[in-house]
Amino acid sequence: MAMSFEWPWQYRFPPFFTLQPNVDTRQKQLAAWCSLVLSFCRLHKQSSMTVMEAQESPLFNNVKLQRKLPVESIQIVLEELRKKGNLEWLDKNKSSFLIMWRRPEEWGKLIYQWVSRSGQNNSVFTLYELTSGEDTEGEEFHGLDEATLLRALQALQQEHKAEIITLSDGRGVKFF
Amino acid sequence: MAIPLSQIVFIEEQAAGIGKSAKIVVHLHPAPPNKEPGPFQSSKNSYIKLSFKEHGQIEFYRRLSEEMTQRRWENMPVSQSLQTNRGPQPGRVRAVGIVGIERKLEEKRKETDKNISEAFEDLSKLMIKAKEMVELSKSIANKIKEKQGDITEDETIRFKSYLLSMGIANPVTRETYGSGTQYHMQLAKQLAGILQAPLEERGGIMSLTEVYCLVNRARGMELLSPEDLVNACKMLEVLKLPLRLRVFDSGVMVIELQSHKEEEMVASALETVSEKGSLTSEEFAKLVGMSVLLAKERLLLAEKMGHLCRDDSVEGLRFYPNLFMTQS
Numbered sequence: 001m002a003m004s005f006e007w008p009w010q011y012r013f014p015p016f017f018t019l020q021p022n023v024d025t026r027q028k029q030l031a032a033w034c035s036l037v038l039s040f041c042r043l044h045k046q047s048s049m050t051v052m053e054a055q056e057s058p059l060f061n062n063v064k065l066q067r068k069l070p071v072e073s074i075q076i077v078l079e080e081l082r083k084k085g086n087l088e089w090l091d092k093n094k095s096s097f098l099i100m101w102r103r104p105e106e107w108g109k110l111i112y113q114w115v116s117r118s119g120q121n122n123s124v125f126t127l128y129e130l131t132s133g134e135d136t137e138g139e140e141f142h143g144l145d146e147a148t149l150l151r152a153l154q155a156l157q158q159e160h161k162a163e164i165i166t167l168s169d170g171r172g173v174k175f176f
Numbered sequence: 177m178a179i180p181l182s183q184i185v186f187i188e189e190q191a192a193g194i195g196k197s198a199k200i201v202v203h204l205h206p207a208p209p210n211k212e213p214g215p216f217q218s219s220k221n222s223y224i225k226l227s228f229k230e231h232g233q234i235e236f237y238r239r240l241s242e243e244m245t246q247r248r249w250e251n252m253p254v255s256q257s258l259q260t261n262r263g264p265q266p267g268r269v270r271a272v273g274i275v276g277i278e279r280k281l282e283e284k285r286k287e288t289d290k291n292i293s294e295a296f297e298d299l300s301k302l303m304i305k306a307k308e309m310v311e312l313s314k315s316i317a318n319k320i321k322e323k324q325g326d327i328t329e330d331e332t333i334r335f336k337s338y339l340l341s342m343g344i345a346n347p348v349t350r351e352t353y354g355s356g357t358q359y360h361m362q363l364a365k366q367l368a369g370i371l372q373a374p375l376e377e378r379g380g381i382m383s384l385t386e387v388y389c390l391v392n393r394a395r396g397m398e399l400l401s402p403e404d405l406v407n408a409c410k411m412l413e414v415l416k417l418p419l420r421l422r423v424f425d426s427g428v429m430v431i432e433l434q435s436h437k438e439e440e441m442v443a444s445a446l447e448t449v450s451e452k453g454s455l456t457s458e459e460f461a462k463l464v465g466m467s468v469l470l471a472k473e474r475l476l477l478a479e480k481m482g483h484l485c486r487d488d489s490v491e492g493l494r495f496y497p498n499l500f501m502t503q504s
Binding site: 009010013014015017018020021022024025028029032066067 | 487496498
């Protein structure tokens with residue numbers, strides 16, 4: 001658990017944990033929650049979570065303040081994140097989800113930029129090479145979890161900038 | 177099957193034995209010539225025996241003895257039916273026994289029935305008349321509406337005043353005044369007079385329940401019904417009186433002075449809440465000297481306007497300044 005995580009001012013504001021009935025106020029509140037969830041997961045390198053974990057996590061449960069966001073409101077926050085493209089449900093029951101502090105399209109862009117910069121178009125990479133290879137050290141996407149990487153590459157595939165292929169020892173990608 | 181008690185001479189018990197059940201022997205007078213038909217026309221015995229298979233003979237004997245002692249049948253008034261004397265008893269018997277009692281009850285019931293029907297006869301006559309009146313007034317009202325028929329101007333005015341005195345709304349002016357009647361209009365004017373001072377004392381706003389209590393307490397008699405009060409209040413604005421009825425989102429109804437601006441009060445409410453960090457409705461009510469009901473409505477209005485936000489927890493409902501909007 002990273003100690004250096006800086007909670008935003010809202011986290012210490014009791015009304016933050018009550019879903020606001022005023023529509024304009026609610027919009028601001030939800031925006032604050034979305035950005036908190038993303039920065040929390042980024043720092044703790046958490047790419048997936050279950051709803052049950054979320055309920056008990058300090059993210060939605062401020063023990064010191066004695067306030068926790070009720071589960072119905074947590075669902076609303078998660079739905080906002082899904083609409084924005086930062087969240088994907090991993091099961092039909094909506095009990096666990098993938099959380100991506102950067103949207104797949106954004107990751108795809110970064111990866112493609114690196115590929116172009118280093119003149120490696122038309123090369124083939126294994127997924128491992130991309131996230132854990134020496135060449136990508138220092139790149140933002142270095143250390144990216146596989147699930148998110150895959151979606152990033154799928155986004156590129158949609159744009160015909162890449163193609164996900166099956167290699168002898170796993171999956172890989174060819175960039176165009 | 178019945179034998180009148182008056183025919184009994186005396187009774188005696190016969191104890192049970194082996195193979196024999198207990199019995200009561202009832203010795204009787206000879207049957208009168210006009211006796212009602214029964215299982216036998218005549219008998220050579222002058223007694224009957226009542227057989228008790230299981231039990232009950234002691235109780236029966238006791239009661240029968242009582243009846244024999246009291247001889248209540250000798251005190252019964254002679255019924256108006258064709259009951260003649262039964263049995264050759266000396267003088268007094270006007271008795272009619274159980275059957276007589278039953279007949280008496282039946283007659284009483286018929287009598288009551290008749291009385292009730294007669295009473296309601298008047299009512300049903302009235303109802304028929306009332307129906308005719310309603311039909312008549314409807315048709316006249318229609319004629320007025322359509323300006324047909326030969327009703328004179330004078331008649332129209334008279335007819336309208338009859339309707340109003342009966343509390344029926346004038347159909348012609350319904351559109352102008354909504355569903356108000358003359359009565360409600362007058363009442364509204366009265367209320368404006370009564371409530372001016374109390375409203376000023378209470379900061380320009382009162383809940384409708386407070387108004388109801390105040391007004392009825394002042395009237396003492398001829399109390400207002402809640403419906404009449406609401407209907408009168410609905411006319412305040414239309415009649416351009418210095419007060420108005422206001423309904424909040426929650427459904428709470430208040431009377432406000434026209435000069436009262438609840439929205440402006442919200443600004444001062446925000447100041448008060450900010451000073452204290454956060455407040456519940458009760459705390460706010462106490463600070464400002466308002467009823468909790470109106471205090472809550474003011475805080476809710478402030479929330480609606482975006483000045484406050486809420487913290488709803490097991491500790492209760494608290495209002496905070498809306499930092500979501502003011503702080504980045």
